[in-house]
Amino acid sequence: MVHHPRILDAVEDVIGPDILVYHSTLFLKEANTPAYVRWHQDSPYFYLSPHLHLTAWVALSDASIAAGCMQVLPGSHQLGVFQHDDKPESMNMIRRGQGISDRFDNVQGTFIPVGPGQMSLHHTDLVHASGANTTHDRRLGFAISYIPAHVKPVGAVKPSA
Numbered sequence: 001m002v003h004h005p006r007i008l009d010a011v012e013d014v015i016g017p018d019i020l021v022y023h024s025t026l027f028l029k030e031a032n033t034p035a036y037v038r039w040h041q042d043s044p045y046f047y048l049s050p051h052l053h054l055t056a057w058v059a060l061s062d063a064s065i066a067a068g069c070m071q072v073l074p075g076s077h078q079l080g081v082f083q084h085d086d087k088p089e090s091m092n093m094i095r096r097g098q099g100i101s102d103r104f105d106n107v108q109g110t111f112i113p114v115g116p117g118q119m120s121l122h123h124t125d126l127v128h129a130s131g132a133n134t135t136h137d138r139r140l141g142f143a144i145s146y147i148p149a150h151v152k153p154v155g156a157v158k159p160s161a
Contacts, residue, residue: 002144007056010121011146015054022046022053023145027093029068029133034091036068036131038099039107041076043124044084045098046145047155051081053124053147059114060140067139068131070120071109076127093130100127 001007002021011019023046029035043051063069088097104127112120122128133139 001058001142007058007119007144010119011054011056014121015052015146015148018149020147020149020151021144022048022147022151025143027139027141027143029093029130029139031133031136031138034132035093036091037093037129038087038097039073039104039127039129040084040094040099041081041125041127042122042145043081046124047153048124048147048151049154050151051124052151053145055122055124056119056144056146057114057122058119058142058144059116060142061116061138062135063115063139063141064113064135065111066133067135067137068133069111069113069139070122070128070130071111072122073104073107073109073127077123077125079125081125082127099129104129 002024042053042055046053057070082100082103084098085101086097114120
């Protein structure tokens with residue numbers, strides 16, 4: 001899937017033709033579960049420079065608002081990197097609990113629902129989160145992180161588990 005031409009064409013439109021796959025993650029939210037992801041940016045996880053990392057989030061099942069689709073704060077990728085902290089909680093899908101405290105706690109972002117086979121793209125500095133899956137079906141998505149080949153690691157990646 002990471003080499004699918006339609007995905008790569010979209011990624012190339014944003015970061016150019018010299019593309020590397022940096023990371024991939026399978027996200028599963030079981031049916032009727034309160035699992036969530038705190039407001040966060042991806043860049044503090046990956047320690048890359050410059051911040052040109054792009055994630056293709058591919059829906060393998062319905063990722064509706066009720067299923068806990070991603071919500072974003074449009075334009076937040078232009079505001080720089082916010083301070084993140086670790087608040088591990090049993091239902092947080094990011095095991096370390098890394099996220100942005102207080103600043104966006106009472107903010108509802110723009111929902112990005114996607115159906116099976118559709119995808120969204122987001123910049124590494126975009127502030128995003130997702131809520132609980134209140135449907136009777138599991139929500140499954142595959143996140144593929146792409147970088148231009150000139151992007152370099154600048155530190156050690158901390159494990160999320």
